Amino acid sequence: MPRRYDEQRFDMAHLRATAEKLKNWGRWGDDDEKGTLNFVGPEEIKAAAGLVKRGKAFSLGLNFDNNGPQKGLWGKRFNPIHTMLATGTDAIAGVQDEGGIRYADDMVSLPLQCGTQWDALGHIFYDDKMWNGYDAKLVDVNGAQKNGIEKVKDQMIGRGVLLDVARHVGVDSLDEGDAITNEDLDATAAAQGVEIKRGDFVIVRTGMMEQRLAAGDWGGYAGGDAPGLAFETAEWIFEKEIAAICCDTWGCEVRPNETDDAQQPWHWVVIPMIGITMGEIFNLKELADDCDEDKVYEFLFFAPPLPITQAVGSPINPQAIK
Secondary structure, three states, X not given: OOEEOOOOOOOHHHHHHHHHHOXXXXXXXXXXXXXXXXXXXXXXXXXXXXXXXXXXXXXXXXXXXOOOOOOOOOOXXXXXXXXXXXXXXXXXXXXXXXXXXXXXXXXXXXXXXXXXXEEOOOOOOEOOEOHHHOEHHHEEOOEEOOOOHHHHOOOOEEXXXXXXXXXXXXXXXXXXXXXXXXXXXXXXXXXXXXXXXXXXXXXXXXXXXXXXXXHOOOXXXXXXXXXXXXXXXXXXXXXXXXOEEEEOOOOOEOEOOOOOXXXXXXXXXXXXXXXXXXXXXXXXXXXXXXXXXXXXXXXXXXXXXXXXXXXXXXXXXXXXXX
């Protein structure tokens, strides 16, 4: 069973030692902006395509609307605002007839990380540096001059693996503050009969998303306490050489954090030092139920970001195809 967040506290010295131990800067060259997505090449993609046996697709994304999880707990993020620019009412009223065509048109305003999304490698800084040692000042009012999400617009495809930790430990949802350890990840994989391989897109289910959707109340889902990955899993991610890590919570790591010395300490290490792209706010119920039924926990995973130039995140609609 995952341990509680307060059962293995650490200080800033441990955070910094871990960051230096797991630093991948320069591993793929001094000009790299893709990080661990470099683990996925043509052979990995071809192998992943071979996992499609039934032709069944599962969307892992939330709908983008004003019913989303953003309730003002985290920075300046808000739920999407959908605005109609032209409507059927306009058409029927005849105001469009001069143009010779009747139509509807619309727009949306949203923070790029308000729903199901990728964190780009320019999202988190370690002191005054970001992934691969680039200066944090390269992310300015114009956006990310390095490590923008558009640099990986053709990279988010490969073998996906669901680690259904909640189901493995026999609960509908882990509790806030439950820290998923390396042992939990390995035990879940073993129980499911699935091997984590280099270049995998690993998706961890806590059940929190489903619990909040069933309750009809997000509460502090976005920005508050949550079950999630223990700080020690940074080493698991590094050693397994996975391509990306995703979760059904707002920040992947356990909250409250396991240290008082830093906010989101796991983020400090995995994004800017290891170079891993992170997926958050995934909706996993349908996929998890199907995996439990057929006992197949691997699939073709496809989740391209919107190629928003110099953005540090992107909304997505991830697909798992079995």
